[in-house]
Amino acid sequence: MTELSKSGAAVGEPTPASPAPTSFLEVRDLKVHFPTDDGLVKSVDGLSFQLEKGKTLGIVGESGSGKSVTSLGIMGLHTAGQYGKRKAQISGEIWLDGTELLSADPDHVRKLRGREMAMIFQDPLSALHPYYTIGQQIVEAYRIHHDVDKKTAKRRAVEMLDRVGIPQPDKRVDSYPHEFSGGMRQRAMIAMSLVNNPELLIADEPTTALDVTVQAQILDLIRDLQKEFGSAVIVITHDLGVVAELADDILVMYGGRCVERGSAEEVFYEPRHPYTWGLLGSMPRLDRDQQERLIPVKGSPPSLINIPSGCAFNPRCPYADLPKDNVTRTVRPELSEVGSRHWAACHLGKEQRERIWTEEIAPKL
């Protein structure tokens, strides 16, 4: 492992002169842009965050806010494929355990992928190959990174299937994906991604395709496995309930940028961005008394080709017209600290937002 890191550092030398971070995973000013006929799609436009081992980061946002693009960016899956002549334009820095991934040698990243970082995809049916048995697919993932014979690898696959709670793993290892139910496929996917004990696990909408009872099983499984393996986990979802269940820290994305980041408690109980308020208000909740009405966010998410100038949330923000202290509306708000380990990007004054939250929003939730 140390060898890998060293070689990675050697390749990564021509990177910007910023020092290697102390966090396990650090993303700095990540930008992922896709050139299209209609213009440049700025899917991710300047995203930064850190993640420690053993912690879970929840990334929330609507469709098109850049959640999945971020995860694929970390995995290095944008550059891996060729989009004809149009490749995704990626800039910024992604530091994983002291290695900068974007400037690293693709071969080196390939060695890390699956071993150091693994991913659970949203739709297990399309992520599993229909022609190969579950066992073959897990064995392949294991043998790429470990020099073992097929028998040992298969034993390992059975062990993993057993760990993720698939009944009769020694028989099911020879089943094809179509013979599994949705929940079992997702379990098999999790087994496959964990077979190499990755240090970073990215779960992209891991339960969206599943029923609520199965979702509960999978969430429990992810939580238990994280405790057991101590990996860092990024959970990407649009479901605030899922995030609340799993995440230590939450990052709210809107229009390709982070609008609020903080510990789960801070974001749920002391949110400081109007968009987060909107998300909380538009969600019916089972744990509260029946609300008379939901408080939706008006309008719809911005087009990523033509992101509104200034704050991307500006056209939908109910507080956009409030007077602000000496700021120009056309300037993008930067993340600023609003609490301990809690940042929000909003032009409104800190006190102003505190007042709006406690007086206007919180009582209605």
Place this chain on the structure above:
Amino acid sequence: MSDEAKAVTIPAQADGPTTQGAALTKDAAPGEVLLKVTGLQKHFPIKKGLLQRQVGAVHAVDGIDFEVRSGETLGVVGESGCGKSTMGRLITRLLEPTGGKVEFEGKDITHLGVSGMRPLRRDVQMIFQDPYSSLNPRHTIGTIVGAPFKLQGVEPEGGVKKEVQRLLSVVGLNPEHYNRYPHEFSGGQRQRIGIARALALNPKLVVADEPVSALDVSIQAQVVNLLDDLQQELGLTYVIIAHDLSVVRHVSDRIAVMYLGKIVELADRDLLYKSPMHPYTKALMSAVPIPDPRRKNAKSERILLKGDVPSPISPPSGCRFHTRCWKATQTCKTTEPVLVELRTGQQVACHHPENFEDQAPQDTVLLTVAKEAAELVADEVLAESAETSAALAAETASEPTETEAAEPTEATEAEAAEVAEPAEPATAEAAEPAEPAKTEAAESAEAVKAEPVKAEAAEVADAPGSEGGQESTDK
């Protein structure tokens, strides 16, 4: 923007939601029965071989009974494959039922042909799940929303175009978008178009199959509110099919829970969410992730169902849920429970219902434990049992018990455990402690009357044993 125009008509948020028992009083005069379904069945044949002989059938909907009264919203929930969408398509007669009867306004429409149904299509409309595939990409919005007029030969006042534009503004779209194509709209806007189309002929019943599940959270709330407003303005009756329990709670007056082609519980909303009686309903509700990080590690509250839903091709004998139920006994394997009214407004098909007073003896013991454990993480079973016994205790009307008992009666037991923390609903809770307990007491009293019926259905009263089993499963 169009949405701003919409916002004007939206009434102000009512503060201090007082929903205790509201479902019973809200529609004080429930309308007459609009839709009546009895023993409805749909079996899809499975054919095999050269001769296409039928080798089996998917029992998608297998004998369900319910009524929809005019002006109300019936929510239908269940896991995928439980037959809820098939049910929606049967009552709108997009599918031909295999058996049973569908009556609309007293008229039997079960086997009406295409032409027989045509006049009724005006009164029964459907909103589809996927706003991307339910709109013809080659037609303009004007054509799509105007199609019902053309098909039914209706000439609205002022012409079709004017009427379509009015409909567009009703659902919060810009009437000037009349000539645009579906691809020019976002998901939420397309769903609004689908709603406008469904409303064109002023229907009496609207069946919405997962109307918001394809939409983002913030847009979802817009559409939910829109459906709400339209119901109030136009007096619509809804059957809303969804898998999201929190959305269903928000929109429905009554809720039917389906499992493998059967209705296992049909109850008024508040009753169902406060004290579900069918174990499946309880498990389903406990599985919903709660957006509250402080309850993150409250894993013990959750009832984890083992395995997956059995195949509807050969559903289990007896109670269909017995393969996954923690209370299942021999009776459940052999006898199919019937849907009986165990409480006013709550029909359940179960041999060993939850929150029922035949569990009283051990609940009394559990109540004391629940009190002691108040600062610890409240276990769902404890709190739920405390709830039932609280109702019993309230009947004896001893003041201190009532206040103490009232807390677990609140929908969520964790809140009770967090009394010390400054939780927002704390004030609301404190303000109305006696109210829910009373309702509960009244219900229990009702339930006593229903008891003989239940005993008959259950045949064997082995509740104590099964209750112990449940506890161990939960831990």
